[in-house]
Amino acid sequence: MYGSEGSVWKPAVVMRQGAGRLPYAGTNVQTKLIALHDLDCPWRPRDLEQRSGRIIRQGNQNSEVHIFRYVTENTFDAYLYQTLENKQRFISQIMTSKSPVRSAEDIDETALSYAEVKALATGNPYIKEKMDLDIQVSKLKLLKANHLSQRYALEDRLLKVLPQQIKSTEERIAGYEQDVALYTRSLASEADGADKFPGMTVKDYTYSERAAAGAALLDACKGMTSPDPQAAGSYLGFSLWLSFDSFHKEYKVTLRGALGHTVTLGADAGGNISRINNALSDLPVKLEHAREQLATLRQQMETAKEQIAAPFEKEQELQTKAARLAELNALLNMDKRENEAVDSVPDDEPEAPERRVVGRER
Template structure:
């Protein structure tokens, strides 16, 4: 059995021989244990875990073990287990990061006033209500802190991130609109990717009318690059044509630039490279539609953020009511403490009279 300070008590016959108490930490008696009896509550969660580790561990020859905990209603046990619960809650929050708290109070500094101890001893219902309210108020405050944290994040998003995203998307939409208009001004027959419909490509001031020769010239222009920086080498379908070398992926890239840049990776197939360029231009209307949908979504997110920022904490009234009741209970429980302090002060005032009595007794003798 375990007694005060989480110690293991030896059998009475051994204690009479002067063995005293044996600390439970590191005690290897697990092979035959079938039950553990907690007579009191320790101050630290690890002490309770250490107790259980004496019986619930590898090497115990019993398939089952029983755990008994003894508590007395309306006594100091309630406060001890309450303190143990608070400590374990903060430990779990720090170890698992599941709760959005950023600070924890040192529970070891918590102490009961004389009035609270007397309330426990006399079965005062106020102390039980106070403990319940402490837990509820703590949870509500945590929820409110999380609500405020989310609101601050939304305010930053509303004031900084969303306006920047909306502005950037609007600029991309304007650029795509100009490039789509430029692309659509070309003869529709030249957009089908067929050899006979090839409209020509200008590379280094020379215009190639055939698809194969244009693709070969594009590859030769890449091989002749002396700098990794993008270089303008010609035009294709009204867009300026740029080539560059991606040192990370070790490949050449071609970019068609209008209001925006539209890049593709170049391969070794000359005809395939021209098909990739055509596909990039064909995809412009689809990208324009996507940006427009994205702009609508961003504006809806801005409106939603405004509504959520304006929304109050839903449980504010409950928090205020329970906090007020908790303050009342604290005042009631501290009332006796102030009375005790007044009584102690009165006793202290009477103490200086004792030396006078002693002097008077000495004079009589």
Template sequence: MTSKSPVRSCEDVDETALTYAEVKALATGDERIKEKMDLEVDVAKLKLVRANYLSQKYALEDALLKRFPQEIAREKARIAGYDADIERLAAHDANPSLGMELNGIVYAERKDAGAALLAICKAHPSPEQVEVGTYHGFDLFLSFDALNRAFRLTLKGALSHSVELGDDLFGNLQRIDNVLGALPDRLETAKERLSDLEQQKTAAAEEVKKPFLQEEELNEKCARLAVLDAELNIDKERGESVVALEDSELDSTIEQETDQEEHTSVLSQLQEFAESDSFPARQMRVCVAMEER
């Protein structure tokens, strides 16, 4: 390595990912390889950011298409139900003589009504809802919650309003009155939820229109990376051609040297034979002398 910078630039790159041109560029200090590696990291990060952007955009589009319309419609229905039940309660409160009707008997006194309700609870320890009477225009349904070991009384008007019962006869009636008295507050809470949902829907509709702010940067870096890849690929092809030519020249040189060595070896053997004292050698020397005359 002739430069420290390329060494640092390839610290996070698997060596098996380096092409011939990249190795050569690193060895010669070619700044293109460092630029290429930096661009690859930047492009990967930008693509991840864009993927997150698209994921959020699709989630908002889905919410605008399904979740917000469903939740807004449900909240509007709840508001209409609270309005109707408040009117129902107001109509019966105008006649204070109306008491609680249980199993066909109207109880004007709270003490009597509370005692009758406890008696009904003891007689119906079932998880199935059983209609047991009416109160202030609401139908009363009793059930036993086996998980919590408690009775629940549900008041049904336009909406259903549940209360957990205890062992105190006056306390049970107070809990029922508290549920009905809380209807105006629940109506306001529902209206606030509706307003919040509509604001969320508006904000989502605006957010989904926003483009990916780094799209131009991503496109520019992708284009530059493609140029560098093409340049390094050309260098690779040139390098491979040079290597092939050098290998060919080397093979030719080795072949010529081998032929020369073989030729020299034959001549040496003939010379040694001619100079020997063997009978065939003497005959060969006589023949040569006669030809020279």
């Protein structure tokens, strides 16, 4: 590694690198570093991060730095970097939660067969193909697992969630239709003119004036401390129920027909009557919105059925590559019997059978 001092380049610190052989690990030489050279591949991702941390850090006077990594073809380097990549991928999945992987094998226990070591040492192209296929097959299996997970979620939604939502929406639509009809009939029978107040009953007394009715509604709220609704009267065919929201410290009135329509009351008596009228006049809009929701839910049900029936689009690719990977595994383990023979050398050699001497007469 080299650093700069003015316009003259001088050697800064040479760090002897190697797995488990970092006598200067943690030495602060970050102010002048310009390049980092990784001469070997460590066994753990954190070792590479520790090396990079010597140069990519605050206080370095060089705005740009260079990191070089050296590998040798047809050597064990490819396998080491492959193992390092697998470890880092699993660590990233745990830290980011972006992958639904639920378990992982301990890669530190990975062992090579004699055939794989021989393939790495001799530059066998099958080992590179096997390593590439390992990654591709793993990605395809992950995609298939995601596909199956989404399908199971859709099946659950199709069988449980959507039918319940459709049923409740249909019931809400029926209630809105009844309340819209009730509101329309009440307006037609109660109001002689467009601006005439139709009258409101509060605590068994009917008020024909808008301001008086609003004041009576506020008087009925005084002293209420319970959130349980209490009957207070009627208006345009709807029963009135008062309640107190202890959390927000607000009084509310609910107009009950086939459904309940709640309005928050304010301090202005006339304004409260306007809020109630606005809630009733919005019923046709809410009815139309509920019908749109029902149409959307039914469309979601049809879409879910189509998606559940759709197969995994890369199934054929997965089967083909998995079959080829199995062939390569069998090919690379072709000398398994040789391995077993080497490993199974007996400790004690069996005694040679006793030679029988046959006497011959001459």
